[in-house]
Amino acid sequence: MPRLKGRFSQTCPTGFQAALDASDVIGEWDWDISTDRLNSDALVALLFNVDPDLAEAGAPLAEFVAGIHPDDRDRITTLIRECARTGSSYVAEYRVCSADGVTRWVLARGHYEVDAAGQSCRGRGIVIDITASRVSEHAYVRSGKAASGHPLERAAEHCVAAHEAVKEIEDPHLNLLSEMLLLEVGRKLATLEGSRQRKRMN
Template sequence: MGRFRVNGSQASQRTPGPIANPSDEVGNWELDMVVDCVHADALVASLFNVDPDLAEAGAPLAAFVAGMHAEDRDRVIALINQCAQRGGSYVAEYRVCSADGVTRWVLARGSFELDDKGLPSHGRGIIVDITPCRVSNSAYVTSDAPAAEHPLERAADQCVATHQAIAELDDPTLKLLSEMLLLEVGRKLAKLDVGRRRKHMN
C-alpha cells in the first residue's frame, strides 16, 4: 500500500471537553504500509474515534483517516502522501472528530521509511492534542520547512523510535520512563509550534 485512502465523515462542532484520559496529551502510532495496518495507543484511538482494542491490535489506515475533519483531510493526506513517497518527516496541524463527539486540534509529527526498492514501507509518529492552546481558527500545515530544523523536533523523532523499541521489551520501568519522556517532549513540541505561529501572525 503506497498511499493513504481518503474516507470519513463530518466532525461535530461541540465545545471541547476532556478526552478519555485527560492526563495523556501525547499519543504514538506505527504503520506497516505493506499490510495496511496501524498500531496506535489509546489516546490516538480516542482522538480519531477508533476502538482502542482495535487500534492496539492493528486497524486499517482508513479507520484513522475517517477521523480527520472533512475540511482538513485532503490537504493533510496530500502532505503525508508526499512525505511517504519520498521518505522522511512531516509536521501537520489539523482537526479530528474525537470519540467524545468534539472537534479537536492535533499537532502530528511522523516519519516514513522506504524499502530497498524505494517504496514506502513503514511509518511512525506522535499526535499531540493542542486543542486547549489553539490560537488560530484555520488549519496550519507545514510542508516545506526542514523536518528536523529544531533540536526539539530531532528529539521527538528519536523519542518515538526509542519508545517503539522499548515497547518490545518486558521492562515496566523502561516503558514508564520512555512514556514520560515522550509525553514531555510532545508537550514542549506543541508549545514550540504555538510560539512559531504567534510569531508568524505578528
C-alpha cells in the same frame, strides 16, 4: 458532522480522561504499510474516533483518515502519501472529529521509511492534542487583545509559524531544528494541559 460510534457515546469522556492521564495528551502510532495495519495507543484511537481495541490490534489507515476533519482531510492525506512515497517526515497541524463529538486540534509528526527496493514500508509518529492552545489563539484573533495564556501556549503558536516559514527556505538542517523545537514545546504544552485536566477533576 463527526462520525460517532455508539459504543463511545456514553463512555467517551471517561475514556479520554484515562488516556490523558496515561499519556499527558501525547499519543503514538506505528503503520505497517505493506499490510495496511496501523497500531496506536488509546489516545490516538479516541482522537480519531477509532475503537481502541481495534487500534491496538491494527486497523487500516482509512479508519483513522475518516476521523480527520473533512476540511483538512485532503491536505493531510496528500501529505501522508507524499511522505510515504519519498520516505520523509512531516509536522502538521489539523483538526480531528474525536470520539466524544468534539472537534480537536492536533499537532502530528510522522516519519516514513522505504525498503531497499525504494518501496514504502513503515511509518511511525506521535500526535499531540493542542486544542487548548488553538482555542486561546482563536480568542486572541477575535478580540485583537494580547494573548493572556501560558507562555508555553504563546511559544507553541510562534513555533508553528516559524516552522511554516522555515519550510519555505528548504534548508534541511533548519527544518530539522524547527521540528525538534516545535515537538519539544508541544510535549511541554501537553504536560501542562494534562496537569490542568487533573486539577479540574480534583
